[in-house]
Amino acid sequence: MYPNLYYAFRDLFGIEAKGLRFVNSFGFFVALSFLAAAWVLTHELKRKERAGLLTGQDVKITVGKKAGFGDILLNFVLGFILGYKIIGLFLSNDPATEDPQSFIFSAAGNWPVGIGLGLLFAGIKWWEKNKQKLEKPEERVVRIWPHDRVGDLVIYAALFGFLGAKIFHNLENWNEFWASPIEALLSFSGLTFYGGLICAAVAIFFYARKHKIGFKHLCDAVAPGLMIAYAIGRIGCQVAGDGDWGILNSAYVTTPDSKVVLADTTQFNTALQANSRFYLKTFQVESLAQVHHKSVKAPSWLPDWMVAYQYPHNVINEGSPIAGCTDPQYCNQLPIPVFPTPFYESVAGFLLFALLWALRNRLKVPGTMFAIYLIVNGLERFFVEKIRVNTTYSIGGFHPTQAELISSGLVIGGIALYIYLTKRKQPAA
Structure with missing residues (x-):
């Protein structure tokens, strides 16, 4: 893992540039994700302007x-x-x-x-x-023209997205927020994607209405950009090891010298018991029997880390010490490897971006591209939640996570929106 660019350059190129320790890996990839989204959005807005779907706004300026x-x-x-x-x-x-x-x-x-x-x-x-x-x-x-306002759109999305991500994260982890509210609000860690998406969408809606930008066409133009931004942002989660990972893979354990090896049930339980305080706190459960895990062995053609990763040197210093590590920070690893869900989401995000990019010229009804985005985004997040560590709610005997509830709403809303828009465009009999 590379908590910041200093560790990346030191490991990959043998360069020790002390100044790079201030560039957080997660933040670096988030910045790249915004740049990628801005490029895609600009491209799509220009295409819609050429097609006559979006027009410019005359503005008086004093020179x-x-x-x-x-x-x-x-x-x-x-x-x-x-x-x-x-x-x-x-x-x-x-x-x-x-x-x-x-x-x-x-x-x-x-x-x-x-x-x-x-x-x-x-x-x-x-x-x-x-x-x-x-x-x-x-x-x-x-x-x-609308594409001239991409810079403003990105700034609004960044500001309100960060605000929404913090609010939803603290709502999901209310006990941690209540214990230390100032630290929780000012910390750069602890962000909930859907909170950012919802708050940013509201801000962009009012911005678009103010500047007379067709909101349906804007949503269609932004959909591929949102998807590729999500994919790149999840690379940051994977590289930094920010805690947004999956449940335990009980088919493996981590050795003190940071190797992942196959384990039987006894070895898994021994490792779990030896780190009981860590896992009881992480999963917020009362007994180790409630710790969520699955046993999946990687097939011979797949690297073990793709199903069981120990996140060595993770940025949040979670887990147990790595033998022989002498760095002043980031010397911990997970004693039992987990499913690397950020990696899965990055792969899925790039594939779904390719799908949306291929559909952008085929969907003629305004708003349907965004409806498809809501559906595929919701489906991807709903299924990955099954192997992610997250706070759950108790609702009528069910225990969904916040992301499962929101992603289900996105899928249902996306389907309803697609049906409504397509039927509305059909001529009356």
């Missing part, structure tokens, strides 16, 4: 104005924060920077770099505005 105090102040603040915190993080020798998250939310930083970069940003803004200044500012009408 030739000199830089105002507010513009200069805003750029100074942005430059100061970037220099004081982000660049300061890389330049600091403070041991606290070993935990970048704590450093970001602390008062520590680099004042000279912050002030210097703030002045640079403010100066650049003044220079740009001064270069375009006219003796008499004038109003002009420009046409803004």
Whole structure:
């Protein structure tokens, strides 16, 4: 596992770049997922614009104005924060920077770099505005196309998606939130995909309505992008080992030197008993008999890690110590390997993206592409939940997870939406 890019570069290329320890692997892949989604969305919006399905909006802008105090102040603040915190993080020798998250939310930083970069940003803004200044500012009408707003759409999706993911995660893990609410809210870990999807969708709906972008066509355009973003984001979960993994594979155990070996029932139970406190807490159960597991041996043509992975050096430091590990952080592994569900979801996500990409020119009824996305996304998540570790609810004798409830709703909603849209387009008899 590579908790951050420092470990990846050290292991893969033999390069020890200390600054890379501040680039979290999960965050890196999340950033890549947003870039991929933005590219796909831009491509699809342009295609719909060429087909006449989406039109631009005429907007009045004032050109030739000199830089105002507010513009200069805003750029100074942005430059100061970037220099004081982000660049300061890389330049600091403070041991606290070993935990970048704590450093970001602390008062520590680099004042000279912050002030210097703030002045640079403010100066650049003044220079740009001064270069375009006219003796008499004038109003002009420009046409803004939907694809010109992709940057705004991605920012809205990121902000509200992160907010929704945190809210839904804390609702799902209420006891952990109640025990330490500030830490739970500020932590970069603990994100629920469906919470992010729902909140981001609401924000984008109001944004689209404000700027007169056809919401059905926008949903169709964003569907393939959402799927490939999910696939890439799950790579981050797998690489970092963020705890979003599957149930125990009782056909294997992990050795102290981080090898996964076949085990019988006795060896599995011995390993389970030896790590009872860890597993009782992880599965939130009262006895080891309630710990969820399945016994699946990998066929000869498949690597063992694809069905049983111990997540060595995982970013959340879960499990038992790895023998001989001397790193100051990330020296734990899972004593019993688990099903690597992030890997399964990445593979499924790329395959479903290919399916949606192939269908995008064949589905002629607006909104049906998004309906198909809801169905396949919901089905994928519903079935993978059967082998994932998650908090369950007790509803009428059933014990579904939050994701199972939401994914079931997505499948039902997607089917209903598809039927409604296609029937509405049919001419009356």
